[in-house]
Amino acid sequence: xxxxxxxxxxxxxxxxxxxxxxxxxxxxxxxxxxxxxxxxxxxxxxxxxxxxxxxxxxxxxxxxxxxxxxxxxxxxxxxxxxxxxxxxxxxxxxxxxxxxxxxxxxxxxxxxxxxxxxxxxxxxxxxxxxxxxxxxxxxxx
Amino acid sequence: xxxxxxxxxxxxxxxxxxxxxxxxxxxxxxxxxxxxxxxxxxxxxxxxxxxxxxxxxxxxxxxxxxxxxxxxxxxxxxxxxxxxxxxxxxxxxxxxxxxxxxxxxxxxxxxxxxxxxxxxxxxxxxxxxxxxxxxxxxxxxxxxxxxxxxxxxxxxxxxxxxxxxxxxxxxxxxxxxxxxxxxxxxxxxxxxxxxxxxxxxxxxxxxxxxxx
Numbered sequence: 001x002x003x004x005x006x007x008x009x010x011x012x013x014x015x016x017x018x019x020x021x022x023x024x025x026x027x028x029x030x031x032x033x034x035x036x037x038x039x040x041x042x043x044x045x046x047x048x049x050x051x052x053x054x055x056x057x058x059x060x061x062x063x064x065x066x067x068x069x070x071x072x073x074x075x076x077x078x079x080x081x082x083x084x085x086x087x088x089x090x091x092x093x094x095x096x097x098x099x100x101x102x103x104x105x106x107x108x109x110x111x112x113x114x115x116x117x118x119x120x121x122x123x124x125x126x127x128x129x130x131x132x133x134x135x136x137x138x139x140x141x
Numbered sequence: 142x143x144x145x146x147x148x149x150x151x152x153x154x155x156x157x158x159x160x161x162x163x164x165x166x167x168x169x170x171x172x173x174x175x176x177x178x179x180x181x182x183x184x185x186x187x188x189x190x191x192x193x194x195x196x197x198x199x200x201x202x203x204x205x206x207x208x209x210x211x212x213x214x215x216x217x218x219x220x221x222x223x224x225x226x227x228x229x230x231x232x233x234x235x236x237x238x239x240x241x242x243x244x245x246x247x248x249x250x251x252x253x254x255x256x257x258x259x260x261x262x263x264x265x266x267x268x269x270x271x272x273x274x275x276x277x278x279x280x281x282x283x284x285x286x287x288x289x290x291x292x293x294x295x296x297x298x299x300x301x302x303x304x305x306x307x308x309x310x311x312x313x314x315x316x317x318x319x320x321x322x323x324x325x326x327x328x329x330x331x332x333x334x335x336x337x338x339x340x341x342x343x344x345x346x347x348x349x350x351x352x353x
Contacts, residue, residue, distance in 0.1 A: 034233055035226075035276030037269060042229035067312075073231065075336075080231055081305060081316040101337070104230045108312060140237040 021126040023051025024090065030138045031107065032100070033116045041065075041114065043105035043122060043135055045098050049090040057088045057126045064120040066109035073102055082106070184346040189332035193325050199294050201258070201284035204271035209256075209284040214328040218351055219254045221322040223300045225261030225315050226273045232257075235321075236277040241340035242347055243278065249351045252326075258294075259285040260302035261315050298322045298330060323350055 029045035049055045060068040070085040085103075090096045098105060105122065114120060118137045123130050196211055203209035220239065224232035236257065243250045257274050259265035262285045265273075270283035285291070295301055300318040307313050321334040334346055 032229070032233060034229065035273045037272050038226060038229070039264065040227050040229040042233075069312075075319065078318055078320060079301065079303075079316045080319045082228070082314045084307065100230055100234060106229060140233055 021055060021057075021124065021129050021131040023049050023053075024055050024124075024126065024131060025050060026131070026133060029133055029135045031114065031120050031135050033114070033137050033139045036113045038113075039109060041107040041110055042100070043068075043098070043107055043120075044100055045105075045133070045135070046095055047088070047090045047098065048095045049092055052092050054092055055090045055126050057090070057124045059087070059125045060105060060122055061125075062107065062120065062122045064111050064114070064122075065107040068108070068122060069106040070098075071104055071106045073104075184332070184334065184349060185342040186336075186338070187321075187323075187332060187334035187346055189323070189350070190330065193327070193329035193331045195329050196297050196324070199286075199290065199297070201286040201290065201294070202267055204267050204274065204283040206267045209282070211328050214254075214324050216326050217252050217254050218326060218331075218347075219256055219324040220334070220347070221256045221258055221298065221300075221324065223258045223260050223295075223302060223317050223322075225259050225317070226265050226269065227261060227314065228317075231319070233277075235336075235338060236274065236281065238338045238340050238343055239321075240278045240281075242343035245340065245344035246347060246351070249348060252351055253347060255281045257281060257283040258291070258300075259283060260291055260300075260317050261285075262287060262291070298324075299333070 025048040027046045027048065029043070031041055031043045034041050047055075047057075057070075060070070062068050070088050071082045072085050074081045074083050088096055088098075097103070107120070107122075114137045116137050116139045119134045120137065122133045122135055124133065196214070198211045201209040203213075222232075222235055222239065224235070226232070239255050243253065243255070246253065255278065257270070259270055265285050267283075267285070270285060274281040274283040286294070291302070295318075300320070300322060302315055302317040305314045305316050319336045321338075323331045323333060325331040331350070334343065
C-alpha cells in the first residue's frame with residue numbers, strides 16, 4: 001500500500017506553523033491515464049482520518065490542471081449522472097474512498113498529455129492547512 | 142360378443158397408451174425447446190429481446206468525417222456505448238472493459254464491432270473522437286450527430302441523454318444511459334448489456350450473442 005505523506009510542510013516556509021490536515025492519510029492515489037487530447041482526467045485515492053474530529057476538504061487545485069472538483073456518480077433509472085460535491089468529509093477514525101465508479105477528483109484541462117508513469121500534483125485544502133499530493137498516472141486495468 | 146368386447150378394450154388401451162406416449166414426447170420436446178430458448182436468451186448481465194427489432198435508417202457523422210448509417214451495422218454484431226469524452230471515469234473504464242472483453246473472444250472478435258456514440262456533439266468533433274476511441278482499440282469506431290438526430294436514434298435504440306449544466310455553466314456534463322446496446326448483423330436491435338461491467342462477464346455475454 002502506497003501511503004503518501006504530507007509534502008506541504010516541506011514546501012511551506014519554516015515560519016508558518018504546519019497545520020496541514022493533521023490526521024489525514026492518503027493511500028492508493030492515482031490518476032487514470034486517458035486518451036491523448038482528453039479534456040478531463042479522473043483522480044482516485046483513499047482518504048483516512050486517524051484523528052478524533054472530522055476532516056473536511058473544502059476544495060482542491062493543481063498546477064497541472066485548470067481546476068479540480070470532487071464528483072460523485074449517481075445511477076438512477078438507467079442513467080449515469082456526475083454530481084459536483086462542494087466538499088469531502090472524512091469521518092473521525094474512518095475513511096472515504098474516492099473510487100472509480102463511485103466518486104472521482106475531476107481534473108479539468110490538463111496542461112499537457114499525461115502518460116502512465118508521469119506524476120501530477122494536487123493540493124487539498126482542509127481547514128487552515130493544505131496537503132499536497134504527488135499522484136502517479138496509471139493505465140486503466 | 143365377448144371376444145369383440147375384449148378386442149375393443151385392447152384397442153382403447155392401445156390408443157390411450159399411444160396418446161400418453163405422444164403427449165409425453167411432446168411435453169419433453171417443448172421443455173427442451175424452452176430450455177434452449179432460455180439458454181440462448183439468458184445473459185449474465187443483460188437481456189435479449191424475444192424478437193429483434195428493425196432499425197430504420199439514420200445518419201451520424203463517423204470519426205473519419207464520413208456518414209455513419211444503418212448500412213454500417215450490416216454483416217456483423219455491433220455493441221453501442223453512448224457517452225462523451227469529457228466523462229473521465231465511466232466512459233474510459235467501459236471502453237477499457239470492452240477492449241479486455243474483446244481480447245477474450247478469440248476468433249469471435251472479428252464478428253463484433255464496437256461503436257462509441259458521443260452524445261456531446263458540441264465538444265466531440267470527429268477527429269477528436271477518432272483519437273479518443275483508437276487509444277483503446279485500433280478497431281473501435283465512434284460517431285456523433287446533432288442532438289435531434291441523436292435523440293431520434295436514442296428512441297430507436299433505447300438510450301437517453303440530458304445535458305446537465307455545471308455550476309459555472311461552461312463545464313457541463315451529460316447524463317447518459319449506462320447500458321450497452323446490442324445490434325445484430327441484420328441491423329436490428331437485439332438486446333442490452335447492463336452495468337456493472339466486468340471484462341469476464343462481458344466476454345461471456347458477447348460470446349453467447351455471437352454464437353447465436
